[in-house]
Amino acid sequence: MTDELPIDDIRVRKIIDSRGNFTVEVDLFIEDVMGRCSAPSGASTGDTEMKAFPKSGPDGAIKFFEDKLRSKLIGYNALDQIGFDRTIMETDGTEYMENVGGNLSTALSVANARAAASYLGIPLYSYVGGAFARSLPRPMGNVIGGGKHSREGTTIQEFLVSAQADTFLQSAYINAMTHRRIGEILSEKLKGTSVGLGDEKAWTANISDEEALEILHQAVSETSSRYHVRILKGVDFAANSFYEGGKYMYKNGPKTRDQQIDYAISFSRDHDFYFIEDPMVDTDFDGFAEITKKISQKSLVVGDDLYTTNPERLKIGIEKKSTNGILIKVNQIGSLSRTAETVRLATAAGIRNTVSHRSGETTDDFAAHLSVAFGSTFIKTGTIGGERLAKLNELIRIEEEINSN
Numbered sequence: 001m002t003d004e005l006p007i008d009d010i011r012v013r014k015i016i017d018s019r020g021n022f023t024v025e026v027d028l029f030i031e032d033v034m035g036r037c038s039a040p041s042g043a044s045t046g047d048t049e050m051k052a053f054p055k056s057g058p059d060g061a062i063k064f065f066e067d068k069l070r071s072k073l074i075g076y077n078a079l080d081q082i083g084f085d086r087t088i089m090e091t092d093g094t095e096y097m098e099n100v101g102g103n104l105s106t107a108l109s110v111a112n113a114r115a116a117a118s119y120l121g122i123p124l125y126s127y128v129g130g131a132f133a134r135s136l137p138r139p140m141g142n143v144i145g146g147g148k149h150s151r152e153g154t155t156i157q158e159f160l161v162s163a164q165a166d167t168f169l170q171s172a173y174i175n176a177m178t179h180r181r182i183g184e185i186l187s188e189k190l191k192g193t194s195v196g197l198g199d200e201k202a203w204t205a206n207i208s209d210e211e212a213l214e215i216l217h218q219a220v221s222e223t224s225s226r227y228h229v230r231i232l233k234g235v236d237f238a239a240n241s242f243y244e245g246g247k248y249m250y251k252n253g254p255k256t257r258d259q260q261i262d263y264a265i266s267f268s269r270d271h272d273f274y275f276i277e278d279p280m281v282d283t284d285f286d287g288f289a290e291i292t293k294k295i296s297q298k299s300l301v302v303g304d305d306l307y308t309t310n311p312e313r314l315k316i317g318i319e320k321k322s323t324n325g326i327l328i329k330v331n332q333i334g335s336l337s338r339t340a341e342t343v344r345l346a347t348a349a350g351i352r353n354t355v356s357h358r359s360g361e362t363t364d365d366f367a368a369h370l371s372v373a374f375g376s377t378f379i380k381t382g383t384i385g386g387e388r389l390a391k392l393n394e395l396i397r398i399e400e401e402i403n404s405n
């Protein structure tokens with residue numbers, strides 16, 4: 001096998017994401033083999049994640065690429081993913097990638113891996129994960145939401161479900177059926193009031209978090225009996241987005257730090273939630289640890305804004321026993337190799353990972369491949385909507401491929 005695959009050409013363009021904003025797409029060529037990738041963007045971004053774009057936006061990122069990066073990457077050995085990613089970071093030269101932006105660096109990084117994998121004739125999940133990357137995650141789908149993903153909705157950003165069927169296909173389908181049932185319940189309950197879909201195609205309506213909890217329980221128990229399948233419940237508080245002046249500001253009134261800790265624990269103890277993401281503001285590693293200590297036997301406490309896929313932040317969390325789960329988003333850290341480093345650290349510490357979409361998505365399916373490569377417990381996406389289904393349907397294809405080998 002060859003150990004040098006020089007990059008022949010790279011093309012970068014602006015495209016439009018699922019929220020109608022510009023993002024960037026990269027085509028990277030090794031001879032006439034192309035690897036393509038487009039990067040998503042978040043709305044509830046962590047304070048320590050890479051800046052998606054420089055201040056001058058996607059155009060500024062593309063200009064930086066043309067002026068400073070292109071000449072360093074053309075001719076680079078595509079098989080040296082770590083060196084490729086490091087070159088981008090070093091050329092950027094800032095801690096949070098303020099020149100090239102996390103989105104363009106992500107698109108370059110994944111496009112490079114994709115081109116190399118295609119050239120070698122192997123799927124991306126095998127190229128990144130190796131010969132033993134053969135287990136599929138379960139889909140964790142957003143069904144009711146609010147926060148920064150909609151205008152009126154719950155204070156809590158996401159209420160999620162994960163059907164535990166025998167196949168990925170059936171689990172993804174039952175998640176979608178739970179979503180459908182929630183839509184019916186909402187329109188029965190809220191006759192005449194508007195019900196809509198948020199950025200991730202979760203239902204959104206002017207209801208309280210407690211009402212959302214009740215509706216979720218009803219839909220989960222009905223759908224679970226209908227299909228004879230266990231459906232796990234999940235929540236992403238995205239607590240950063242409603243933390244103000246030392247308090248957690250819910251629609252129904254504020255909660256102190258201690259009340260928020262008790263509230264998060266009650267999701268596991270009283271409401272039987274399995275997946276509990278970002279229950280505290282991202283500076284409170286100790287608050288996360290208090291929650292994890294109480295519920296980790298039964299539930300997964302997951303850090304998203306807490307870690308921003310950053311190995312240095314994860315080290316703090318490991319030391320403090322802050323969580324037993326981590327969310328993985330490549331564009332938070334801006335490269336495939338640093339993402340892989342974070343996943344390796346997490347796995348070694350017994351922390352389970354979930355690869356996640358962003359609220360502003362493209363139809364790129366790289367998250368599906370990474371969830372297999374990283375042995376993820378879950379892939380977090382919506383349950384419907386083309387840009388969400390791009391990932392779910394790719395996993396259905398990967399399931400078929402793995403089962404036929």
Ligand code: 2PG
Pocket residue numbers: 041042043044045158200236238304327356357358359360
């Ligand atoms: C999250 C994500 C995805 P965003 O908080 O987990 O659901 O949202 O992409 O807006 O950060």
Ligand code: MG
Pocket residue numbers: 236238277278304305327
């Ligand atoms: Mg989150």
